[in-house]
Amino acid sequence: MPHDHTTITDSIFSLLDTADPEAASILRAEDDRQSSTIELIASENHVSPAVMHAMGTCLTNKYAEGYPGARYYGGCEHHDRIEQLARDRAKSLFKCEFANVQPHSGASANAAAFMALMQPGDTFAALVLKDGGHLSHGMKINFSGVFYKPVFYPLHADPDHEQFERIDYDKAREVCLEHRPKLLLCGYSAYPREIDFARFRAIADECGALLMADIAHIAGLVAAGVHASPFPHAHIVTTTTHKTLRGPRGGLILCNDEEIAKKIDKSLFPGLQGGPLMHIIGAKAVAFGEALMPEFRGYSQRVVENAKALAGALTERGFRITTGGTDNHLMLVDLRPFDAELTGADAERWLEDAGMVSNKNAIPGDPRPPKHTSGLRLGTPATTTRGFGTKEMEMVAGWIERVLRAKGDAQEAGRVREEVRLLCEAFPLPGHEHAGARAGV
Ligand SMILES: Cc1ncc(COP(=O)(O)O)c(C=O)c1O
Incomplete structure (x- = not known):
């Protein structure tokens, strides 16, 4: 049936249809797939039109290596402003002092955090990977397992225990006291229960480790106050921006300590990455703005x-x-x-x-x-x-x-x-x- 409405998606595609019909037909097919199927993958979401549009802007044309006020290229005035806006909104959202919005992904954020806080060969503790950890938490062939030494803490394995399949904090403490890791890592890819960050911090303090929380999955719930915050317990927090937080695909690193913040900035650039994806940083600013709205809390509660x-x-x-x-x-x-x-x-x-x-x-x-x-x-x-x-x-x-x-x-x-x-x-x-x-x- 003909109609006189043009959706935002239609207007994006109409340009591509002319410029590159071959690519456009593939993108349309994917758009139809997303529209007509039910997405139950826990790490995926559908961004708003504002976030979608922000990614497709002139910000992609620019090299802006460095950080606001200290770039390696001219012409970065507006890039400084948009990156500062993204940083400020991230800090308001997670109620912390420092934010690095440049990680290309959650795994890059974790790599930068490791590089900032450990030397190659240092030991860190994380959840047994097959029990819900992420590959960047110590998989053998991942950077985290190649350059660092993971030791693992388990979930409760006894079906008769009331904490069955939940984090075994006592075992985590034992593992940490035995191996004295530099870093204790919590936050997971497939864990359905609230994480007790205060309890992890007590373990970290007892064994002399720094506490890192990877909230890639639950960031939106944390931002909305629907899950406990890792602050003030964690020394460093990493996350993705595209799961429950409903932003563009990317990463984010947060902390409250100026010395740690300086190390993070250095390890991400020039340590790990080159030019930041400024169009994605623009879209992160927009997504963080949306997450600061009262409606986002309602959304997260409904999730x-x-x-x-x-x-x-x-x-x-x-x-x-x-x-x-x-x-x-x-x-x-x-x-x-x-x-x-x-x-x-x-x-x-x-x-x-x-x-x-x-x-x-x-x-x-x-x-x-x-x-x-x-x-x-x-x-x-x-x-x-x-x-x-x-x-x-x-x-x-x-x-x-x-x-x-x-x-x-x-x-x-x-x-x-x-x-x-x-x-x-x-x-x-x-x-x-x-x-x-x-x-x-
Ligand atoms: C806990 C956790 N950390 C890090 C990542 C990595 O994020 P990315 O895929 O953006 O590198 C994921 C992704 O699923 C994750 O679940």
């Missing part, structure tokens, strides 16, 4: 409510949620009680066929290899952005049950795919608000 609703609805349908639930935006689903034969890899593929995008994930103590896994990681930042509430999360749980019960049967997947598409049309993505009109509904 957690939705995660709890999805976890509850899946439990009712026979799945087991590790730790018995979630305090944040994500959950780990143990598929075995629902179907002992079902792997995370199969579940991921079958759900995608039905329009629900997720990722397989090891569950703590998973007997299956990482290629297969017994679990799925699900998150609600993206579905909450498009307006889903607890009712829609229950619908999602019902579809997950149907698809997995049918073991990937193509007809059932097709029926669910159609229902998913209709729900997606009723909840268009930011910047696609007239997409329903385009589809004639």
